Amino acid sequence: MIISCTKEEMLSKINIVLKAVASKTTMPIIECILITADNEGVRLTANNLELAIETSDMKNDVVIMEKGISALEAKMFLEIIRNLPDNNILIQTDDKNVTTIKSGKSEFKILSLPGEDFPKLPDVEKNIKYETKATVFKNMIKQTNFAVAIEETKPILTGELIEIKEDCLNIVAIDGFRVAFRKTDLINDNENISVVVPSKALIEISRILPDKSEEIISMYFTDNHALFEAEDFTVVSRLLEGEFFKYEQSFINEYTTAVEVSRQEFLNSVERATLISRDSKKNPVELSIEKEKIVITSNTEMGASYEEVLVDAEGDDLKIGFNPRYLIDALKAIDDEKINVKFMSPLSPCIIESVGEGNYKYLILPLRLKN
Amino acid sequence: MIISCTKEEMLSKINIVLKAVASKTTMPIIECILITADNEGVRLTANNLELAIETSDMKNDVVIMEKGISALEAKMFLEIIRNLPDNNILIQTDDKNVTTIKSGKSEFKILSLPGEDFPKLPDVEKNIKYETKATVFKNMIKQTNFAVAIEETKPILTGELIEIKEDCLNIVAIDGFRVAFRKTDLINDNENISVVVPSKALIEISRILPDKSEEIISMYFTDNHALFEAEDFTVVSRLLEGEFFKYEQSFINEYTTAVEVSRQEFLNSVERATLISRDSKKNPVELSIEKEKIVITSNTEMGASYEEVLVDAEGDDLKIGFNPRYLIDALKAIDDEKINVKFMSPLSPCIIESVGEGNYKYLILPLRLKN
Numbered sequence: 001m002i003i004s005c006t007k008e009e010m011l012s013k014i015n016i017v018l019k020a021v022a023s024k025t026t027m028p029i030i031e032c033i034l035i036t037a038d039n040e041g042v043r044l045t046a047n048n049l050e051l052a053i054e055t056s057d058m059k060n061d062v063v064i065m066e067k068g069i070s071a072l073e074a075k076m077f078l079e080i081i082r083n084l085p086d087n088n089i090l091i092q093t094d095d096k097n098v099t100t101i102k103s104g105k106s107e108f109k110i111l112s113l114p115g116e117d118f119p120k121l122p123d124v125e126k127n128i129k130y131e132t133k134a135t136v137f138k139n140m141i142k143q144t145n146f147a148v149a150i151e152e153t154k155p156i157l158t159g160e161l162i163e164i165k166e167d168c169l170n171i172v173a174i175d176g177f178r179v180a181f182r183k184t185d186l187i188n189d190n191e192n193i194s195v196v197v198p199s200k201a202l203i204e205i206s207r208i209l210p211d212k213s214e215e216i217i218s219m220y221f222t223d224n225h226a227l228f229e230a231e232d233f234t235v236v237s238r239l240l241e242g243e244f245f246k247y248e249q250s251f252i253n254e255y256t257t258a259v260e261v262s263r264q265e266f267l268n269s270v271e272r273a274t275l276i277s278r279d280s281k282k283n284p285v286e287l288s289i290e291k292e293k294i295v296i297t298s299n300t301e302m303g304a305s306y307e308e309v310l311v312d313a314e315g316d317d318l319k320i321g322f323n324p325r326y327l328i329d330a331l332k333a334i335d336d337e338k339i340n341v342k343f344m345s346p347l348s349p350c351i352i353e354s355v356g357e358g359n360y361k362y363l364i365l366p367l368r369l370k371n
Numbered sequence: 372m373i374i375s376c377t378k379e380e381m382l383s384k385i386n387i388v389l390k391a392v393a394s395k396t397t398m399p400i401i402e403c404i405l406i407t408a409d410n411e412g413v414r415l416t417a418n419n420l421e422l423a424i425e426t427s428d429m430k431n432d433v434v435i436m437e438k439g440i441s442a443l444e445a446k447m448f449l450e451i452i453r454n455l456p457d458n459n460i461l462i463q464t465d466d467k468n469v470t471t472i473k474s475g476k477s478e479f480k481i482l483s484l485p486g487e488d489f490p491k492l493p494d495v496e497k498n499i500k501y502e503t504k505a506t507v508f509k510n511m512i513k514q515t516n517f518a519v520a521i522e523e524t525k526p527i528l529t530g531e532l533i534e535i536k537e538d539c540l541n542i543v544a545i546d547g548f549r550v551a552f553r554k555t556d557l558i559n560d561n562e563n564i565s566v567v568v569p570s571k572a573l574i575e576i577s578r579i580l581p582d583k584s585e586e587i588i589s590m591y592f593t594d595n596h597a598l599f600e601a602e603d604f605t606v607v608s609r610l611l612e613g614e615f616f617k618y619e620q621s622f623i624n625e626y627t628t629a630v631e632v633s634r635q636e637f638l639n640s641v642e643r644a645t646l647i648s649r650d651s652k653k654n655p656v657e658l659s660i661e662k663e664k665i666v667i668t669s670n671t672e673m674g675a676s677y678e679e680v681l682v683d684a685e686g687d688d689l690k691i692g693f694n695p696r697y698l699i700d701a702l703k704a705i706d707d708e709k710i711n712v713k714f715m716s717p718l719s720p721c722i723i724e725s726v727g728e729g730n731y732k733y734l735i736l737p738l739r740l741k742n
Contacts, residue, residue: 076673079646085639106643110674268456272477275450302447303481 001068001115002092003037006061007084007103013044013055014078016233019204021074022048032071034118035091037064045121046074051201052121052236053208061088069115070099080108122236124227126220131187132169134215134230140171140182141206143333143360147173147180148199156242159196162219162226166192173199174245178326179363180333181247187216196244197226201237208233250363251351255342257289257315260355263339266294267331269307273298274324276305284321284367289313289343298324320346321369330362372439372486373463374408377432378455378474384415384426385449387604390575392445393419403442405489406462408435416492417445422572423492423607424579432459440486441470451479493607495598497591502558503540505586505601511542511553512577514704514731518544518551519570527613530567533590533597537563544570545616549697550734551704552618558587567615568597572608579604621734622722626713628660628686631726634710637665638702640678644669645695647676655692655738660684660714669695691717692740701733 014033022030025048034045041057042064070093081089086104093099099112141160149157154176161172167190170183205228209217212231220227221239228235270285277283277300288295289311296307320343330352331339342351346369352362385404393401396419405416412428413435441464452460457475464470470483512531520528525547532543538561541554576599580588591598592610599606641656648654648671659666660682667678691714701723702710713722717740723733 073673076646080643083639083643083646085643105679106640107677108643108647108674109676110647268454269477272451272454272456272479275447275454276479276481302444303479305480306478308476 001035001037001070002065002090003035003042004061004063004065004088004090005042005058007081007087007089009058009060009062010081010089011078013058014074014081016055016208017044017046017053018074018078019207020046020048020051020053020235028073029071029113029117030119031073031075032113032118033074033077034115035070035072036115037067037069039067045118047119047121049119050198050238051204052119053204054121054234056232056234066092068093069118070097071113071115071118072099072110073112076110080110121234122225122238124220124222124225124236126227128190128220129188130164130169130190130193130219130221131216132184132219133187133213134209134217135211135213136184137169137217138206138209138211140169140184141202144171144173144180144182145199145203145206146329146333147175147178147362149175156196156240156244159198159240160202161244161247162193162195162197164190164193172244172247174247177323177365178330179247179250179361180330181251181361181363183359193221194244195221195226196240196242197237198240201226201235205235208235250349251361255315255344255351257313257318257343259289259294259311259313259341260338261294261309261311261341263331263334263336265309266339266341267328269294269296269309270324270327270331273305273307274328276300276303277324278302280323280325283324284369285324285327286319286321286369289318289320291317315343318343318346319369320350321367322350322364323367326364330364333362334360372406372408372441373436373461374406374413375432375434375436375459375461376413376429378452378458378460380429380431380433381452381460382449384429385445385452387426387579388415388417388424389445389449390578391417391419391422391424391606399444400442400484400488401490402444402446403484403489404445404448405486406441406443407486408438408440410438416489418490418492420490421569421609422575423490424575425492425605427603427605437463439464440489441468442484442486442489443470443481444483447481451481492605493596493609495591495593495596495607497598499561499564499591500559501535501540501561501564501590501592502587503555503590504558504584505580505588506582506584507555508540508588509577509580509582511540511555512573515542515544515551515553516570516574516577517700517704518546518549518733520546527567527611527615530569530611531573532615532618533564533566533568535561535564543615543618545618548694548736549701550618550621550732551701552622552732552734554730564592565615566592566597567611567613568608569611572597572606576606579606621720622732626686626715626722628684628689628714630660630665630682630684630712631709632665632680632682632712634702634705634707636680637710637712638699640665640667640680641695641698641702644676644678645699647671647674648695649673651694651696654695655740656695656698657690657692657740660689660691662688686714689714689717690740691721692738693721693735694738697735701735704733705731 084103089103163170218229416425455474460474534541
């Protein structure tokens with residue numbers, strides 16, 4: 001393989017695939033980035049066997065002098081390319097897998113691995129295409145991802161539910177203490193589907209999706225895999241097996257107390273209440289909801305805090321405790337200035353939702369207050 | 372103690388003293404910041420017994436309603452102040468050492484420690500005053516500090532030599548493999564002195580000294596302590612005991628090979644040569660000095676690199692090996708575009724100095740090349 005290209009474009013392609021490179025494995029080949037130079041062009045692939053990312057073909061100033069494939073240890077490849085002195089670079093792999101990288105008066109010779117040994121991308125037949133706006137999809141992931149379970153006691157909850165239903169795309173994360181729900185419209189109507197994609201794959205997609213508002217992301221699903229396609233890349237992830245929690249039944253629409261509150265003021269107050277606590281699980285914040293305000297208090301071995309936030313409340317007065325971390329995560333994930341928070345009782349979850357018609361709902365279980 | 376002040380100024384004062392707060396000790400009092408409100412004003416002190424920092428008095432909108440002292444756990448104090456909702460804050464410590472911090476509709480009550488238990492600053496008599504420009508002093512520390520010994524086998528080398536000689540201030544760091552030397556003029560002439568100040572204290576001074584070019588730093592020394600005084604703070608550090616290495620005899624002015632080279636090009640090339648090496652101690656870079664260029668090569672188990680840098684050389688051709696890390700540190704610490712590098716033999720140190728009259732010298736021991 002002999003190709004010449006620009007440092008700039010090669011670097012941006014490496015950054016797209018980088019997070020699908022395995023680290024600390026016993027299989028050196030999956031710690032590599034594969035360069036493919038064929039009739040279609042030059043592109044990079046990384047595949048840690050859970051998640052595979054392939055870039056689109058390079059567009060600018062790329063010349064293939066000899067077709068071929070070559071697998072290069074990812075970290076060293078990145079560092080070499082990043083530090084090359086000149087924007088024009090030449091990469092050549094000989095039949096003994098020695099790769100030479102040249103630029104200006106710099107030359108590196110490194111041992112590469114045979115490209116043939118690099119694991120192929122899983123086959124995903126492109127039968128039914130689901131499409132939505134890339135920026136919306138990117139944000140939906142960020143706005144739900146924090147509620148994914150970290151511990152692997154229930155592996156299915158380490159993923160997010162992607163649900164296509166009634167021409168809407170829903171993304172849902174649940175960790176047993178809270179539910180994060182976001183929805184958006186699909187561009188095309190299509191049949192319903194419900195799959196669970198590992199959180200890591202979605203985080204990567206959200207990271208590499210550009211902020212271009214006109215861009216579309218396409219999705220295809222098989223029984224075992226999801227394929228996401230955007231302008232610059234293709235991502236293939238395996239799916240998680242098992243049944244996802246029936247989240248809809250948690251979002252009941254009854255309440256005895258409801259408040260309309262400034263999201264930012266509520267967030268700041270709860271954040272301050274955590275300052276005198278080392279462990280948010282053990283030290284709930286107490287919300288005391290009155291007619292015109294929420295009083296937020298916290299009492300720990302380190303001291304006490306007191307906060308007031310003005311609200312529009314309806315229904316009964318209520319005292320309820322929460323892990324402040326969970327309130328903070330949800331409040332940070334919302335863009336609206338004003339939000340509604342609904343309560344049933346001190347031992348029932350609260351639901352945070354938009355004041356008008358909205359595309360999000362967050363549910364948080366309370367903590368039992370002492371005395 | 373009852374004081375009111377602005378969040379902004381309190382935060383900037385906390386940030387000045389913060390690094391002199393002890394962490395993970397068995398003495399809770401030195402994990403605190405002391406607030407003093409007396410006839411002179413309101414100021415903060417931190418003292419980890421090696422290094423003490425005291426701020427100057429607060430200047431803006433500060434009111435003392437009741438004099439007193441109070442010691443507050445530093446991290447929590449910082450976090451509370453940083454997150455307060457309003458710029459006007461009130462701090463009150465009662466006779467049971469409960470401290471109340473109020474701002475807007477937020478109120479915190481935390482347990483403080485008795486200010487009387489806080490360790491006093493070491494007494495440093497201000498007999499002889501040495502003065503130099505604060506920005507110059509700040510930079511001299513940054514430009515030498517990397518060459519301080521990290522391991523404590525020779526404790527004296529974990530400090531930097533501050534030497535006043537012939538109306539100049541010299542700062543020198545040595546770790547056994549290299550010497551970093553910087554000098555500047557003193558504002559006043561004064562008697563010679565030579566002390567070794569712990570590197571950590573100097574790093575802190577360099578961090579908190581502002582970039583205001585007109586500011587002066589004053590220094591006072593006793594047998595055991597150094598006191599540094601600037602507009603915003605006083606720092607007292609203990610001195611290290613023992614005799615510092617006689618660095619001057621290393622900087623001999625003989626050479627058999629000398630090159631004038633672009634610092635940035637040389638630096639970039641050496642940095643690239645380290646990319647195929649995981650351990651810079653085991654993998655020297657080889658400099659091959661010829662009439663018009665330095666060829667920089669590196670050979671490791673990971674591959675090989677080749678670089679050329681154009682130079683003006685005089686004297687004999689020479690091949691010599693270095694730990695690339697040491698070259699990089701020195702080259703990064705210099706601002707000049709062009710530098711001189713002088714060599715005696717493959718087993719003698721090289722000396723990096725300015726092309727004309729200069730205020731710096733860096734010495735680096737070579738590594739023996741294989742074969």
